[in-house]
Amino acid sequence: MPTILSELFQTRSVLCDGAMGTMLYERGIFIHRCYDELNLSQPDLIRAIHEEYLQAGAEIVETNTFGGNRYRLQRHGLQDKVHEINLAGAQVARKAVDQLLDKQATRAYVAGAVGPLGMQIEPLGKVSLEEAREAFAEQIRALAEGGVDLLVLETMTSLNEVRQAILAARETAPNLAVLAMVTIDEDGNALDGSSPEMAARKLTEWGVDAVGCNCSVGPATILSAIERMRTATALPLVAMPNAGMPRAVDGRNIYLCSPEYMASFVRKFAQAGVQFVGGCCGTTPSHIRAMRSALRALEARKSGPVAPAAVSVQNAVAPPPLEQRSKLGSDLVAGKFIALVEIVPPRGISARRELEAAAMLAQHGVEAINVPDSPRASARMSALSLCLQVQQQVGIESVLHYTCRDRNVLSIQSDLLGAASLGLRNILCLTGDPPKLGNYPDATAVFDVDAIGLVNIVRNLNCGLDIGGNSIGASTGFAIGVAANPGVPDIDNEVRRFAYKVEAGAEYAITQPVFDLRLLEAFLKRVEQFHLPVIAGIWPLVSLRNAEFMRNDLRVFVPDDILLRMQQAETPELARAEGVKIAQEMLAAARGMVQGVQVSAPAGRFEAALTVMESVLRDNSASAKMEEDVRGLTLKTGRETGLKEKQGVDLGKL
Numbered sequence: 001m002p003t004i005l006s007e008l009f010q011t012r013s014v015l016c017d018g019a020m021g022t023m024l025y026e027r028g029i030f031i032h033r034c035y036d037e038l039n040l041s042q043p044d045l046i047r048a049i050h051e052e053y054l055q056a057g058a059e060i061v062e063t064n065t066f067g068g069n070r071y072r073l074q075r076h077g078l079q080d081k082v083h084e085i086n087l088a089g090a091q092v093a094r095k096a097v098d099q100l101l102d103k104q105a106t107r108a109y110v111a112g113a114v115g116p117l118g119m120q121i122e123p124l125g126k127v128s129l130e131e132a133r134e135a136f137a138e139q140i141r142a143l144a145e146g147g148v149d150l151l152v153l154e155t156m157t158s159l160n161e162v163r164q165a166i167l168a169a170r171e172t173a174p175n176l177a178v179l180a181m182v183t184i185d186e187d188g189n190a191l192d193g194s195s196p197e198m199a200a201r202k203l204t205e206w207g208v209d210a211v212g213c214n215c216s217v218g219p220a221t222i223l224s225a226i227e228r229m230r231t232a233t234a235l236p237l238v239a240m241p242n243a244g245m246p247r248a249v250d251g252r253n254i255y256l257c258s259p260e261y262m263a264s265f266v267r268k269f270a271q272a273g274v275q276f277v278g279g280c281c282g283t284t285p286s287h288i289r290a291m292r293s294a295l296r297a298l299e300a301r302k303s304g305p306v307a308p309a310a311v312s313v314q315n316a317v318a319p320p321p322l323e324q325r326s327k328l329g330s331d332l333v334a335g336k337f338i339a340l341v342e343i344v345p346p347r348g349i350s351a352r353r354e355l356e357a358a359a360m361l362a363q364h365g366v367e368a369i370n371v372p373d374s375p376r377a378s379a380r381m382s383a384l385s386l387c388l389q390v391q392q393q394v395g396i397e398s399v400l401h402y403t404c405r406d407r408n409v410l411s412i413q414s415d416l417l418g419a420a421s422l423g424l425r426n427i428l429c430l431t432g433d434p435p436k437l438g439n440y441p442d443a444t445a446v447f448d449v450d451a452i453g454l455v456n457i458v459r460n461l462n463c464g465l466d467i468g469g470n471s472i473g474a475s476t477g478f479a480i481g482v483a484a485n486p487g488v489p490d491i492d493n494e495v496r497r498f499a500y501k502v503e504a505g506a507e508y509a510i511t512q513p514v515f516d517l518r519l520l521e522a523f524l525k526r527v528e529q530f531h532l533p534v535i536a537g538i539w540p541l542v543s544l545r546n547a548e549f550m551r552n553d554l555r556v557f558v559p560d561d562i563l564l565r566m567q568q569a570e571t572p573e574l575a576r577a578e579g580v581k582i583a584q585e586m587l588a589a590a591r592g593m594v595q596g597v598q599v600s601a602p603a604g605r606f607e608a609a610l611t612v613m614e615s616v617l618r619d620n621s622a623s624a625k626m627e628e629d630v631r632g633l634t635l636k637t638g639r640e641t642g643l644k645e646k647q648g649v650d651l652g653k654l
Contacts, residue, residue, distance in 0.1 A: 005150075005177045005209050005210065005236065008109065008149070008150070008177070009275070011275065012275075012299075013270055013274075013275060013276075013277065013295050013298070013299070014059050014060060014275060014276045014277070015057055015058055015059050015060070015277060015278065015288065015291060015292055015295055016058060016059070016060040016061075016062070016111070016240060016276055016277065016278025016279075017050075017053035017054075017058040017060065017061045017062060017278055017279070017288060018053060018058075018278060018279035018280070018283030018284055018285065018287055018288050019243075019279060019280060019281050019282060019283050019284065020035065020046075020049060020062070020064050020066070021035055021066075021281065022281060022282055022283065022284060023049045023052070023284065024038065024045075024049070026284075027045065034067070034073065034075075034076040034078060035064065035066075035067065036064060036065055036066070036067050036068045036072075036073065036078075036085050036089065037073075037076065037078055037081070037085060038064065039063075039064055039065070039085050039086075039088035039089040039092055040081070040084060040085060040088050043088060043092045046064050046089070046092050046093075047092050047093075047095060047096050049064075050092065050093050050096035050097075051096050051099070051100075052285045053285055053288055054096060054097070054100050054106075054108055055285070056285035056286070056288040056289040056292065057288060057289055057291075057292030058108065058278070058288050058292075059107075059108050059109065060108065060109045060110075060111050060150075060276070060278070061093050061096065061097065061108065061109075061110060061111070062093075062110075062111045062112075062113040062152055062154075063086070063089040063090050063092075063093045063110065063111065063112050063113050063143060063146075063148065064089045064092070064093075064113070065085065065086050065089040065090075065112065065113050065114070065139065065143065066113045066114075066115040066154070066155070067115055067118070068082065068085050068086045068089065068113075068114075068115075068139050068142075069082065069114075069115070069117055069118075069135045069136065069138070069139050070082050070135050070138060070139075071117045071118050071119045071127070071135060072115075072117065072118045073085065075118075082138050082139060082142065083138070083141075083142045084142075085142075086112075086139050086142035086143050086146065087142045087143075087145055087146045088146070089112075089113075089143070089146065090110060090112060090142070090143050090145070090146020090147055090148050091146045091147070093110045093148075094110050094146065094147045094148075097109065097110055109149040109150065110147065110148045110149050110150075111148060111149065111150050111151065111152040111179070112140065112143030112144070112146075112148035112150070112151045112152065112176075113152050113154060114136060114139060114140060114143070114151060114152065114153050114154070114165060114169075115154055115155050115156075116155060116156055116157050116161055117132060117135055117136075117161065121158075121160060121161055121164070129160075129164055132161065132164040132165075133164040133165075133167055133168045134168070136164060136165045136168035136169070137168035137171060137172045140168055140169050140172045140173055141172050141173070143173075144172065144173040144176060148176065149176070149177075150176050150177040150178070150179065150209075151169050151173065151176050151177070151178045151179070152179045152181070153165045153166065153169070153178060153179070153180040153181065153208075154181045154183075154214050154215070154240070154280075155181065155183045155214055155215045155216075155280070156180065156181065156182045156183065156190075157182070157183060157190070157191040157192065158190065158191065158192035158194075159182070159190065159192060159194050159198075159199060159202050159203075160192070162180055162182065162203070163202075163206060165180075166178060166180060166203075166206045166207065166208060167206075170207060177209040177210075178207075178208045178209050178210075179208065179209060179210040179211075179212070179238050179276060180203050180208040180210070180211055180212075181211070181212045181213055181214040181215075181238055181240065182194070182199045182203075182213060183213065183214060183215040183216040184196070184213050184216055184217060184221065184222070184225050185216065185217070186217060186221060188221060188224050188225040188228065191216075195228070196213070196225040196226075196228040196229045196232075197228050197229065197231060197232040198232075199211070199229065200228075200229035200230075200232040200233040200235075201232045201233065203233070203235075204232075204233045204234075204235055208235070209235065209236070210235055210236040210237065210238050210275065210276060211229060211233055211235050211236075211237060211238065212226065212229070212237050212238025212239050212240070212274070212276070213225045213226060213229070213238075213239060213240075213241075214238070214239070214240035214241065214280045215240070215241075215242055215280040215281060216242065217241065217242060218241050218242055218243070218257055219239075219241040219257070219261075219262060219265040219269075220265070221241075222239050222240075222241040223239070223265060223268055223269060223272060226239050226269065226272050226273070226274060227272050230272055230273045236273075236275040236276065237272070237273050237274045237275060237276070238274065238275070238276040238277075239269050239272075239274045239276070239277050239278075240276075240277070240278040240279055240280045241262075241265075241279065241280060242257075242279070242280045242281040242282050242283070243257035243262060243279065243281070243282030243283045243284075243287060257282065257287075259284075259286045259287040259289065259290035259291075259434070260290055260434065262279065262283065262287045262290060262291060263287075263290035263291045263293065263294040264294070264493075266291050266294035266295055266298065267294060267298055270295075270298055277291065277295075278291075279291070286445070289445060289446075289447060290434075290445075290447060292447070292448075293404070293447035293448060293449060293450050293453075294450065296448060296449050296450075296453055297449055297450040297452045297453040316463040316464055316465055317463060317464035317474065317475050318463075318475075319462040319463060319464075319475040319477060320475060320477055321333075322479060322507055325425050325477045325478065325479045326397060326425035326426050326477075326479050327367065327368070327397050328367065328368050328397055328399065328425075328426050328479055329425070329426075329479040329507075331367065332479070332507070332508055332533045332595065335595070336595075336620075337591070337595060337596055337597075337616060337619075337620065338367060338368075338535055338595060338596025338597070339365065339366050339367050339596065339597060339599075339613055339616050339617060339620060340366065340367065340368050340369070340370050340399065340510075340535065340596065340597070340598040340599070341361050341366050341369060341370065341598070341599050341600075341601060341606065341609050341610075341613075342369075342370040342371075342372060342598060342599070342600045342601060343357055343358060343369050343370070343371060343386070343390075343601065343606075344371075344372055344375060344380070344604075345371060345372070345374070345380040345381040345382070345383055345385070345386045346380065346381050346386075347378075347379070347380050347381070348381070349381065351381060351385075351386055351389055353604070354386060354390075355389060355390065355393055355394060357601075357604070357606045358390045358394045358396060359394045359396075360606065361396075361606060361609075361610065362394055362395070362396040364610055364617055365617040365620055365621050366396070366610075366613075366617070367396075367397065367620075368396065368397040368398060368399050368426065369387075369390050369394075369396060369397070369398045369399070370398075370399045370401065370428070370510075370598055371383040371386050371387045371390070371398055371399065371400060371401060372401045373400075373401040373402055373403045373430065373432065374403070374405075374406075375433065376433055383400055383401050383402070384400060384402075384415065384418075384419055384424070386398075387399075387400045387419075387424055388422055388423075388424065391423060391424070397425075397426060398424065398426065399426040399427070399428055399481065400419060400424050400426065400427050400428065401427075401428045401430055402415070402416070402427055402428065402429060402430065402454070403430045403431065403432025403433075404430070404431055404432055404446065404447050404448065404449050404450055404451065404453070404454055405431070405432030405433065405434070405445050405446065405447060406432070406445070406446055407446055407448070408446050408448045409448045409449060409457065409467055410467075411446075412448070412449075412454065412457055413457065413461070413466060413467050416457070416458060416461055416476060416478070417461070417472065417476065419476075420461070420476035420477065420478065425477055425478060425479055426478070426479045426481065427458060427478045427479070427480060427481060428481040428482065428483065428510060429451050429454040429455045429458060429480065429481065429482050429483075429501075429506070430451050430454075430482075430483055431447070431450040431451045431454075432445075432447075451482060451483065451497075451501065452497065452500045452501055452504050453504075455480060455482060455501055455504035455505050455506055456504045456505065458476070458478050458480050458505065459480065459504060459505030461475075461476040461478070462475050462476055462477065462478055462480070462505070463475065479507055479508070480505055480506055480507045480508075481506065481507065481508045481509060481510055482498075482501040482506040482508075482509050482510075483509065483510055483511070483512065484498055484509045484510070484511045484512070484523070484527075484534070485511065485512040485555065485556070486511055486512070486514065486519045486520045486522070486523035486524075486557075487512065487514075487515075487516060487519050487555070487556055487557030488555055488557075491522075491523065491526075494523075495523070495526050495527060498527050498530070499527075499530065502530045502532055506532060507532070507533075508532060508533045508534070508535065508595075509532055509533070509534045509535065510534075510535045510536075510537060510598050511523075511534065511535070511536050511537045512537050512554070512555075512556050513537040513538060513539035513550065513556050513600065514536050514537060514538065514586055514590060515539075515550075515556065515557060515558045515559060515562050515582070515586065516557050516558075516559050517586065517589050517590060517593075519557055520536065520590060520593060520594075521593060524593055524594070533595040533596070534594045534595060535594060535595060535596035535597060535598050536586075536587075536590045536593070536594040536596070536597050536598070537597075537598050537600070538583050538586055538587050538590075538597050538598065538599045538600070538612060538613075539556075539583065539599075539600045539602065540576075540579045540580045540582070540583040540599070540600070540601075540602065540605070540608050540609065540612050541562075541566055541575075541578075541579030541582060541583070541602075542572075542575065542576050542579050542602050542603060542605070543566065543572065543575045543576075543579075544563065544566040544567050544569075544575065546566075546579075546602065547562060547563050547566045548563070551563070562582060565578055565582065566578060566579065576605070576608065579608075580608050580611055580612055583599070583612040584611075584612055584615075587599075587612060587613065587615070587616070588615070591616070597613060597616065599612050599613050
């Protein structure tokens with residue numbers, strides 16, 4: 001790797017920022033205004049956007065100078081302000097980065113953004129090669145003076161033009177690393193017709209420090225081009241896709257790729273050899289935050305299941321066997337069929353109704369209460385609080401659902417240490433629903449890690465180590481559970497993630513609600529190699545609308561025949577009864593495939609949950625009575641044997 005980049009970043013993955021123009025447009029800046037000039041007239045606005053990206057996790061922010069060359073500025077009558085605009089752009093970004101270092105002791109870097117001239121150069125246009133090179137040099141000179149750490153030549157439409165930008169960079173700022181990216185069409189070729197392989201070879205020959213693609217298309221097409229580039233160069237690769245292809249909606253170009261979709265490509269980019277990843281048009285701090293979480297999860301997997309960083313193995317302790325950590329753990333090891341019911345925390349401060357329900361469920365033989373963590377990103381009592389109240393006031397075990405949505409790694413550790421100290425022993429590790437799905441869509445998500453990274457953290461705590469590898473004195477003793485969804489469209493990815501969760505330390509799994517047994521059976525067959533106990537989620541539908549919501553909003557596969565059955569129910573009462581019947585059928589059919597069921601209680605209908613699992617509770621009760629009778633008989637026989645021995649009876653004749 002080139003010396004400059006290796007000094008800054010070694011070989012690790014580096015997260016860059018997203019779109020500047022998209023953010024300015026969202027803040028009401030008219031599309032035809034010169035965005036680069038805002039470095040002079042509204043520097044606080046530009047700095048605020050840089051800070052948003054830095055807070056989202058970006059390690060490199062690009063200056064607001066994409067169009068800061070004399071030809072593009074000429075359209076706004078600003079061709080004489082090239083130096084001022086670029087100098088100010090670099091200084092504004094530098095202030096944001098320096099502030100991050102001062103306040104959070106976090107190092108980030110400034111990349112001078114250099115875009116195409118916006119004019120055809122020879123032989124196709126009237127701008128000569130020398131004029132093009134001088135225009136790039138004029139801009140780069142000001143960026144270097146402003147203190148940028150590296151240069152990003154981006155969205156280059158032709159190799160002929162990017163060649164002049166590279167020459168200008170090497171002549172004007174020879175000490176700065178240069179990342180060069182071409183933009184491509186839907187077929188993966190540069191806009192001058194050059195293939196990705198040719199672009200990579202030429203850029204390598206011309207002495208850049210990293211090569212890649214950005215803009216124009218979404219992550220899938222960029223990934224294909226990057227994979228082709230990898231065959232033609234050994235340089236680090238750069239990928240900064242748009243948030244999908246723009247769609248015209250009411251006269252505006254809208255980018256529809258979600259942050260989660262963009263983040264799903266982070267691992268694929270890494271596998272293709274990408275070291276620098278970020279976003280272009282349509283990407284926002286939300287996208288970058290999600291991509292940061294994906295990168296951290298990837299790094300957590302690479303570091304192994306026990307060591308997130310510099311872990312001192314000498315400080316590790318052996319966690320207790322699973323059967324000694326909790327009753328749930330003991331039942332799992334013993335192979336007992338588990339009966340769980342989900343109770344959603346209240347929206348207020350009183351949990352009286354939920355505790356009464358837990359007591360009723362415990363009385364009927366339910367073994368543990370599952371408590372979701374603000375499901376659907378709703379604002380509710382903390383799951384940890386309700387779990388603690390259930391255990392202390394009802395005397396039944398709870399399973400704490402714990403999500404990464406609202407907590408950074410420090411908060412995660414604090415919560416889990418507190419939970420362990422209070423006696424909570426069962427945890428279900430979840431990534432969590434994004435805030436946009438809830439009643440506060442503008443709330444900021446954290447997602448420092450995803451469910452896989454969370455499992456790594458919990459396993460470390462079980463080994464007596466904090467996130468820095470320091471001893472915490474004893475094991476937290478959690479029974480570690482994870483979620484699985486047999487009905488997702490991309491089942492290959494679900495199975496891969498399941499494997500990563502098992503590698504990280506998962507000890508049991510609970511599925512999303514099951515409505516298609518074929519999907520459950522197929523999923524179980526694919527994960528049977530991991531020998532992990534699986535508990536099936538069962539959801540008694542309450543209406544056709546509820547079924548449609550599960551199918552369309554929660555990504556739970558609900559077959560057409562189930563929708564039809566709910567549709568044919570003529571009254572709400574009949575619909576609820578049909579939902580219970582469907583759930584009973586699912587449970588009966590799945591019972592031989594899994595080691596337990598978790599039954600939900602939509603709208604707090606706990607009696608319906610009991611009705612669904614009536615057969616399980618009856619059989620468990622009979623089994624428990626049989627075990628009690630056997631124990632009693634054993635004790636009685638032992639007493640009689642002892643008595644007869646004292647009386648000198650020949651035991652061999654009994």
